[in-house]
Amino acid sequence: MITFLLSIALLIVAYFTYGKLIEKIFGVKEARPTPAYSMKDGVDYIPMGTNRNSLIQLLNIAGVGPIFGPIMGALYGPVAFIWIVVGCIFAGAVHDYLTGMISIRNKGAHLPQLAGKFLGKTMKHMVNAIAVLLLLLVGTVFVTAPAGLLFNLMNGWVALGVITGAIFVYYIFATLLPVDKIIGRVYPILGALLVISAIGVGVMLVGTGAPIPELTLQNMHPAGAAIFPLLMITIACGAISGFHATQSPIISRTMQNERNGRKVFYGMMIVEGIIAMIWAAAAMSLFYGTDLSELIATGGAGLVVSEVAFTLLGAIGGTLAVLGVIVLPITSGDTAFRSARMIIADYIKLPQLKVASRLWIALPLFAISFVLTNMDFTLLWRYFGVTNAAISAIALFVGAMYLAIQYKFHWVASIPATFMTMVSLTFILNAPIGFGLPMITSYIGAAVGTIIILVLFAYKVKLNRAETNFKIDEDVSKAA
Structure with a gap:
């Protein structure tokens, strides 16, 4: 219990300390028009207002990641707490803040555009493909997960196919309509439900004196799965997620003033970290060890969510908590498709004022996603995990480049970027869905690959600094 409470405290304190430091290094310009x-x-x-933007950002980035990921990561034991706290403070929140603020400084640009500008045109094309793939996987995962939870909550009263179809219909409207019509109006209410449900579980954990294990570095995974890099891939949202870099530009286009960035971008990632801590602690205390492993194998992380909610909060409270969890993926899935539509539109330079222009981009995305819903959820999650980690590394390198060109302290971004590069390469080399190499070989190969990428990064910094016409920030004046 002490480890759990201390971890929550560290996350909160970090918002007022490290978050303030990142804000100072970046250099907010309150007078600059957004x-x-x-x-x-x-x-x-x-x-849109700051409070509304904050809740929208939280729901955009949260998904099932800070719940399903920590539940599966709980199999490793309390070492998962370390990754959530350290990852969230020094990697995830920095990642979210820099991508959001750099987007604001560049006309609300999405990650592929930023990667092209700061890392080179080749990266623009590569990141565009990876980002769209990630968003398709996210949208698909965030259809199947809430559909399954709703199906179980209603005891099969409504067919799973009908629920899935209804979620797709909602996604179509949320993707096509102006951002303030559905997302801007509904999200604040749903955000409140999410926060209340998480607080309810957290309060009951403390109030009932749940046996949350204390800190240990021992790997307690029943199958002996390696902590590095598998824990970092398993617990992405709640620690660091490249998916967030695709969501921040939605809010960078609705932000009223740069001074709100720390609350909206850094702060909401801290909130997500707290949510991840609560669900990891709940899984460890109520179903630790073999029981948790068997429960996940039987019904997935969704079954653990239901068991935790109804055990701690009873019938009514448990239902509300599960509904809060269902809200998460639905309110990330819709913005995943919206982001994919915006990224493709920016890439092919197609204005989005007409509904028809939005429709012919969005409909093929939904068709592909519908086909992907037939894939195994666990396999989808693995592909999502490695793509997510790779995008987070690229986004952090964009942030590091932005700071380095200006001779600012770029290490706050380049160090976590290096770490996530090592995580991504190790997983790709070792995992069965990758090259399937032995772990030691994967470590060596990933280290070599990471060093090469760092050398290329340093070389690109030198080139960008030497470019006299390089514009760090785009002109967003009325005359632009």
Whole structure:
């Protein structure tokens, strides 16, 4: 219990300390107009209040990641707490803040555009493909997961196919309509439900004196799965997730002032970290060890969610908690498809003012996603995990480059970028869905690959610094 409470405290303190440091290093310009005003179009660029933006950002980035991931990561034992706290403070929140703020400084640009500008045109094309793939996987995962939870909650009263279809219909409307019509109005309410459900589980854990294990570095995974890199792949949302870099530009186009960035981007990642801590602790204390492993094998992380909710909160509270969990993936799946639509539109330079222009991009995405729903969830999660880690490394290198060109302290981004590069390469080399190499060989190969990438990064920094016409920030004045 002490480890759990201390971890929560560290996350909260980090917002006021390390978050403030990152904000200072970046250099907020309160007088600078944001794209929400300078590029207002009534569809994607619309000024919205800070509290609304914060709740939308939280729901955009949360998904089932900070719940399902920590539940599966709980198999490793309390070492998962370390990764959530350290990853969230020094990697995930930094990642979210820098990608969001750099997007604001560049007309609300998405990650492929930023990667092309700061890392080179080749990276733009590569990141565009990877980002769209990630968003398709996210959208698919976030259809199947809530559909399964709703199916179980209603005891099979409504067919799973009908529930899945209804979620797809909602996604179509949320993807096509202006951001303030559905997302801007519904998300604050759903965000409150999410926060209340997480707080309810957390309070009951403390109030009932749940046997949350104390800190140990021992790997307690029943199958002996390696902590590095598998724990980092398993617990992504809640620690660091490249998916967030695809979501931040949605809010960078609705932000009223740069001074709100720390609350919206860094702060909401801290909240997600707290949610991840609560669900990891619940899984460890209620179903630790073999029981948890068997429960996940039987019904997946969704079954653990239901068991935790109804055990701690009873019938009514448990139902509300499960509904709060269901809200998470649905409110990330819709913005995943919305982001994919915006990224493709930016890439092919197609204005999105007309519904028809949005429709012919969105419909093929939904068709592909519908086909992917027939894949095994566990396999989808693995592909999502490695793609997610790779995107997070790239996004952090974009942030590091942005700071390095200006001779600012880029290590706050380049160190976690290096770490996530090592995580991604090791997993790709070792995993069965990758090259399937022995772990020691994978470590060596990943280390060599990471060093090569760092050398290329340093060389690109030198080139960008030497480019006299290089614009760090795009002009967003009314005349732009």
